[in-house]
Amino acid sequence: MKNCTQCEGKMKEHTAKTPENISYNYYKCQKCGEEIVAMNQLHKVADKYRTLKRYQVKLSKWGLSLGLRIPKELVEYYKLKEEKKVVILPEKKGIKIITE
DSSP: OOOOOOTOOBBEEEEEETTOOOOEEEETTTTTOOOOOOOOHHHHHHHHHHHOOOOOOOOOOETTTEOOOOHHHHHTTTTTTTOEEEEEEEEEEEEEEEEE
């Protein structure tokens, strides 16, 4: 167990998750509540963020509907083809597209 740099109290290890659901460990002082994240934990989280590459696309009007373009990198990775059917699932915080 580590000691707090602020009050010399004992630090206890905890686990938390980022909004993107990436787990990490941190230490919290049992006396003053100071929280610290170890440098190796920051590097691990940063590496995971880099692998979670996000794609931003614009929605376009297609007739009475809206459409979006899927970036070429994802088209190639998931082997998508024109006229291929996909499943769109509504979720609490967004939509999920599943290839068949």
